[in-house]
Amino acid sequence: MTSRDGAPKLGGNAAADAPTERQDVARRLLDSSETLSYDPVREVDWETPLDTAYHGASPEWSTLYGTGYWADMTPEQQRELTRQEAASVASTGIWFEMILQQMMLRDFYAKDPTDPAFQWALTEIADECRHSIMFARGAAKLRAPAYRPSRVTIELGRAFKTIAFGEAAYAAILVAEEVLDVMQRDWMRDERVVPFVRTVNNIHVVEESRHMRFAREEARARMKGAGRLRKQINAVVVAAASYVIVRSMVSKQVYANAGLDADRAIREAKANEHHKSLLRSGCSGLMEFLDSAGLLTKASAWFYKRANLI
Template sequence: MTSSTARDHAAPSQPDRQEVADRLLRSSEILSYDPVREVDWETPLDTAYHGASPEWSTLFGTAYWDEMTPEQQRELTRQEAASVASTGIWFEMILQQMVLRDFYAKDPTDPAFQWALTEIADECRHSIMFARGAKKLRAPAYRPRRLVVELGRVFKTVASGEAAYAAILVAEEVLDVMQRDWMRDERVVPFVRTVNNIHVVEESRHMKFAREETKARLEGAGWLRRQINAVVVAGASYFIVTSMVSREVYENAGLEPERAVREAKRNEHHKSMLRSSCSGLMEFLGSAGLLTRASLWFYKRANLI
């Protein structure tokens, strides 16, 4: 989730914004987690488990997957889960900066201000949790390509209003569907299931706020503004989603990287999983006027539609 500067766009109506923020603050008080205590960090990694549901692997359903031993399959899903976690850290650092920029020097008695700080605290805990989880999965520090890192630097500096909220929402929704599957799957190593459960519960509040802010910021928006922001959101979404699984995971899982990348790019099963995970999101973007002919090009390239 992220936010925008007040000077760029009109703020959401104050009573509605305060009501949503108050409700989210109450929910956070009732149901929040401390990953340091909730996650089993001490038990050694059991390599008899997957790191993620096999069906979400980028190679599941390919000839290469069928040739792999069960041990290789499990190792691949562990490396892929660690890559998704590392990408999540990169992304959460972007949104934390955007939220701080938005609420700088604003009224601290406003529930929205207090919710923003609550969300930042959540994201800090999530990033540490993901970092510890990736280490426990015996994975290196996966990072997006240098170009994507620099584009992210620009995005966090200039994105505002509905462009910022909606782009963050795309990443959160895709990850949410993925992790809901992983947290229920008994084939997945228990500590990863706990990590996913914590993230799903707490991110549901962030997604609620992002949706409400996106709709509010678009009230009264003209055709040109919607067209421009639709492309910005779609472009950001493309780079976020395509950065989730680093190509380095294949070498670290003991596979042939070139072949693995080729088969992953042609994997219709994985493309179908991504599209199904985004059906509700695309319906929301369409209702908000953020699905345009130009933006569809990016979503199709990212296999989100």
């Protein structure tokens, strides 16, 4: 099945020049999923009460780390802030994983169920369902409220999941997963982070690595043979979606909920060069991939710069 411009749709037949390669990737991912997957209900320690002597995330990833406000905070305030920030990132992850699930279900609707890619899509959706429940329980255990994107962001997400297909859908999925992966790889190894959060991060990193592999393969395949106009349009769509996702990860409400002066915190976080540098360095590989796939253009770079990804 093809899109209106003649390009193969996400979830349809493989790219015309390499159908076997696409199926082989899906088969390998299915095999990996059977070999190494986790059940968060059993793997995560949900019973032990929260130990507030721990951070919720590596402090270096806090939006205030390196600022004057961070230096003025007590260790208790610093730990509470990282717990609220970790809960906000988890909540944003749930929001985008729900978008991801809807896009994949729509794009694989009524396709060949014997295709390994079809079976992998259902496996990935099942993973994302477990991850969302895991993130929700984790945020609650961190004693955080429900952090939701702004109403405008929610409606933009609703529009994106309705109209995005092909490389635009998969590249946006990849950006969201890669940014979260960069953070969580640090958090899961950091003994300053509360143990149950480290377990949550480890589960997500292991299972999302397969999702990112599939997203890269699909985005690259969809871009083969794409015309200049299509590349330019999709590059901007992906970049705009990425900007919204990244800017939504840490809610402004975390500062008040951590007992801080919200106005000062928001002002200093916005100007925090340390946090911006972490994002740029962590996402350098992602930007290289988007460039190689034809999805990093002059127009799209404007959004990535605004999101501090380049």
